[in-house]
Amino acid sequence: MTIxxxxxxxxxxLDIDPQMPLxxxxxxxxxxxxxxxxxxxxxxxxxxxxxxxxxxxxCVTPVRRADGRAVTTIEGLSPDGSHxxxxxxxxxxxxxxxxxxxxxxxTAAALLAKNPSPSDADIxxxxxxxxxxxxxxxxxxxxxxxxxxxGGKEK
Amino acid sequence: MSGPPIRLLRRSFLAGLGGALxxxxxxxxxxxxxxxxxxxxxxxxxxxxxxxxxxxxxLFVHVTPNGGxxxxxxxxxxxQGVRSSLPVxxxxxxxxxxxxxxxxxAPGDPAYGDxxxxxxxxxxxxxxxxxxxxxxxxxxxxxxxxxxWKVAPNTCTAHDHAVHHEASGRSLGFGELAIAxxxxxxxxxxxxxxxxxxxxxxxxxxxxxxxxxxxxxxxYGADIVLPGMRTAIVARPPVVGGRxxxxxxxxxxxxxxxxxxxxxxxxxxxxxxxxxxxxAVVADDTWSAMRGRAQLEITWAAGANGxxxxxxxxxxxxxxxxxxxxxxxxxxDVGAAMAGAARRVEAVYHVPHLAHATMExxxxxxxxxxxxxxxxxxxxxxxxxxxxxxxxxxxxxxxxTVHVTLLGGGFGRKSKxxxxVEAALLAKATGAPVxxxWTREDDIQHDYYHTVSTQRLVAGLDAQGKVVAWEHRTAFPxxxxxxxxxxxxxxxxxxxxxxxxxxxxxxxxxxNCEARAHTRIGWLRxxxxxxxxxxxxxxxAEIAAARSRDPRDTLLEIVGPPRIVTLKELGVExxxxxxxxxxxxxxxxxxxRRVIERVTELADWDNRQKNGxxxxxAVHRSFLTYVAVVVSVVHGPDGKIRVDEVWSCLDAGTLVxxxxxxxxxxxxxxxxxxxxxxxxxxxxxxATVQSNFRDFRLxxxxxxxxxxxxxxVADDGPSCGVGEPGVPPVAPALANAIFALxxxxxxxxxxxxxxxx
Ligand code: FES
Ligand code: FES
Numbered sequence: 001m002t003i004x005x006x007x008x009x010x011x012x013x014l015d016i017d018p019q020m021p022l023x024x025x026x027x028x029x030x031x032x033x034x035x036x037x038x039x040x041x042x043x044x045x046x047x048x049x050x051x052x053x054x055x056x057x058x059c060v061t062p063v064r065r066a067d068g069r070a071v072t073t074i075e076g077l078s079p080d081g082s083h084x085x086x087x088x089x090x091x092x093x094x095x096x097x098x099x100x101x102x103x104x105x106x107t108a109a110a111l112l113a114k115n116p117s118p119s120d121a122d123i124x125x126x127x128x129x130x131x132x133x134x135x136x137x138x139x140x141x142x143x144x145x146x147x148x149x150x151g152g153k154e155k
Numbered sequence: 156m157s158g159p160p161i162r163l164l165r166r167s168f169l170a171g172l173g174g175a176l177x178x179x180x181x182x183x184x185x186x187x188x189x190x191x192x193x194x195x196x197x198x199x200x201x202x203x204x205x206x207x208x209x210x211x212x213x214l215f216v217h218v219t220p221n222g223g224x225x226x227x228x229x230x231x232x233x234x235q236g237v238r239s240s241l242p243v244x245x246x247x248x249x250x251x252x253x254x255x256x257x258x259x260x261a262p263g264d265p266a267y268g269d270x271x272x273x274x275x276x277x278x279x280x281x282x283x284x285x286x287x288x289x290x291x292x293x294x295x296x297x298x299x300x301x302x303x304w305k306v307a308p309n310t311c312t313a314h315d316h317a318v319h320h321e322a323s324g325r326s327l328g329f330g331e332l333a334i335a336x337x338x339x340x341x342x343x344x345x346x347x348x349x350x351x352x353x354x355x356x357x358x359x360x361x362x363x364x365x366x367x368x369x370x371x372x373x374x375y376g377a378d379i380v381l382p383g384m385r386t387a388i389v390a391r392p393p394v395v396g397g398r399x400x401x402x403x404x405x406x407x408x409x410x411x412x413x414x415x416x417x418x419x420x421x422x423x424x425x426x427x428x429x430x431x432x433x434x435a436v437v438a439d440d441t442w443s444a445m446r447g448r449a450q451l452e453i454t455w456a457a458g459a460n461g462x463x464x465x466x467x468x469x470x471x472x473x474x475x476x477x478x479x480x481x482x483x484x485x486x487x488d489v490g491a492a493m494a495g496a497a498r499r500v501e502a503v504y505h506v507p508h509l510a511h512a513t514m515e516x517x518x519x520x521x522x523x524x525x526x527x528x529x530x531x532x533x534x535x536x537x538x539x540x541x542x543x544x545x546x547x548x549x550x551x552x553x554x555x556t557v558h559v560t561l562l563g564g565g566f567g568r569k570s571k572x573x574x575x576v577e578a579a580l581l582a583k584a585t586g587a588p589v590x591x592x593w594t595r596e597d598d599i600q601h602d603y604y605h606t607v608s609t610q611r612l613v614a615g616l617d618a619q620g621k622v623v624a625w626e627h628r629t630a631f632p633x634x635x636x637x638x639x640x641x642x643x644x645x646x647x648x649x650x651x652x653x654x655x656x657x658x659x660x661x662x663x664x665x666x667n668c669e670a671r672a673h674t675r676i677g678w679l680r681x682x683x684x685x686x687x688x689x690x691x692x693x694x695x696a697e698i699a700a701a702r703s704r705d706p707r708d709t710l711l712e713i714v715g716p717p718r719i720v721t722l723k724e725l726g727v728e729x730x731x732x733x734x735x736x737x738x739x740x741x742x743x744x745x746x747x748r749r750v751i752e753r754v755t756e757l758a759d760w761d762n763r764q765k766n767g768x769x770x771x772x773a774v775h776r777s778f779l780t781y782v783a784v785v786v787s788v789v790h791g792p793d794g795k796i797r798v799d800e801v802w803s804c805l806d807a808g809t810l811v812x813x814x815x816x817x818x819x820x821x822x823x824x825x826x827x828x829x830x831x832x833x834x835x836x837x838x839x840x841x842a843t844v845q846s847n848f849r850d851f852r853l854x855x856x857x858x859x860x861x862x863x864x865x866x867x868v869a870d871d872g873p874s875c876g877v878g879e880p881g882v883p884p885v886a887p888a889l890a891n892a893i894f895a896l897x898x899x900x901x902x903x904x905x906x907x908x909x910x911x912x
Binding site: 028031034040041043044074077081096125131134 | 233372512824
């Protein structure tokens, strides 16, 4: 079946199983590997992307649900890594292994788009579904607040 | 299948040093260079090499005629910051401008020395060696300039990417000197700079791979895409040592996109780095391979481990520590001292199996070329990967190339290359490049588990409450069982919190009791220190409670006065000491005391009951580093016990990158809290019960402490380990805090077994 995804502003016409999770469509068929597989069961948040601006877990989102819609991945969050969250992440040296961080940033970006100055509790609630095995949670809290102070949202 | 080209792991320390922006010594690294041509393109490689003439005095340093400096990082990056740290030792010795340094990741090859990135020894093992490699290049650049200027080399200096002759005010850039220097002999006697001249080493260094991580361009094992690549998902035997006796591939082959169903050879014990066997489904993409695997019909034979059951095994271990074991440490006469003691304190501790659960499940890509094989893998141990692939394919090692990607976490799991061998076997079997992708379920169910352990501790106290006798029995299936048929532990495991614990007690005996393994046992970040520190540091707090004293005072009393603890005092004949000599790295209780005193000061120990909180303390030396931790717990609004705040004070000797030391110790707190609170792998009928983060629970944001304070209390003397030693004191400090808060002593981990957390 033909599926059209608008990924980071570019259309991709894919002839794939409509049940395929968006995660694998992005990684294996669109060729964008910044979105990570961590659990496949909506338990870790490594695969979070934006679907029409909403944070979704790509590992449990059938690609047909994204048909004709706008998908933003970490590669498309900003043209040059200059989103306030990306800048705060680098400045505070948040990542350790980095594998969870695309999902953390995409989740945080959706949060800031709705709530430009989140409290610690807001951050904890929004990011509760994002695991970091390396344990960078405290730096992430600080970085989200720093990005919020820098005027948070996308664009 | 389309995808980005293969990106070799090279990254520039480019300019754009926004020092004010980040507050870091080098500012933030700027953008990574554009994607490189495919690694397998020989023409591109040759072109790069031709352009790459210049000074190459050793494998690690390359100064090009255009002034670029390439520095090789031969150890694997898994979040500990090795790529942001080790190359700086070379660059500083050289006198390079960091913005013109590019870091290139080495493939697996013994020519680079030890590449097995575990045991927390990247800095301590390579600090001087790497400096020498940089110094060698610097001496040659200086010699070239001195020759041109007809001056004595010792009147020249190298800094800011150039050689200078201060007396005459002349300077020549490294690039201008590279070719002339390359024609000079490589010096034999290498002169290191005075340490004060190392401009960046020991400071907060920026994160080399940070920009690539946050824009999604950083490539991990699963992100490598080769033309025509297939993806394999493997059904492995549920029980270690089991095998498929029959399988029907019809359903799998009917799934669109599935190309082949390939049985993998069953391993023979000892399992070591062999793949587990099973049946692989090879498909055009990951989803098809997953669907194909779900359609496989397989009959498994469980084999010798089919009865392994965690509840039963718990009784086995308890029985083992109830009987004398092999005496591994002895001073004085414990029997007589116990008999004469006014009272005894006794406790049994149990720590379950744990899984590594790296955020990136194991993944590797392999391409078989007929007489050679090339693999890309997130591996901690590229040389073992190379050896294992060569053996499995019947190739000479020279014909196997192992490219190292970034690792999405390692923690010891990725030093075992079984998954890399799977990729190589399947690439050979199918004739196509193959990526093996482990699902999270595969990862949790087929790990090399952290072992399960039971310990029994007994202390004899005299009438004044002084500890006069100490007996410690430990039983755990050893890591050695993965590599040979053994049930007794190695000194390398026993030194981790049994043999090496300073005890100012006159009569001490430690015993190791036999325990057979029924699954693959591997090393997990901080290894045997996890359970030994948990038991010993909990027990010391139990002694304090038994005699109604301050746990800190009791801990300091048992650690004893400041001194160098000899083998004789320990009651052992030898100590592996993490591969370092005791002369250079003695057991120095002054350093234990210093971290204890500082951490309790920071945590305001004397007011430990303020604001409804309760504190727990623990100290532990591991990987030669001294760490003391205080955990503060409170009652949460939901009836749960909450970890509110944690302090971790460390002395790891001379450091390279202070920022990454902080980050490792922050991460170690969360890592250890996850295990202590929730971590447990259990077995039934030989198979792992847990399968994903639903039942192998990790700490999440809402449960993470409000604050973690890390303080480096000393940073001189020989370098010690950093990646692991932050872990061991956390669990006992937490258990001690919970006791202070609730009066309930947790001896069985995880804490979630007995309390709401
Ligand atoms: S991979 Fe989607 S939530 Fe874990
Ligand atoms: S940085 Fe490694 S999992 Fe988050």
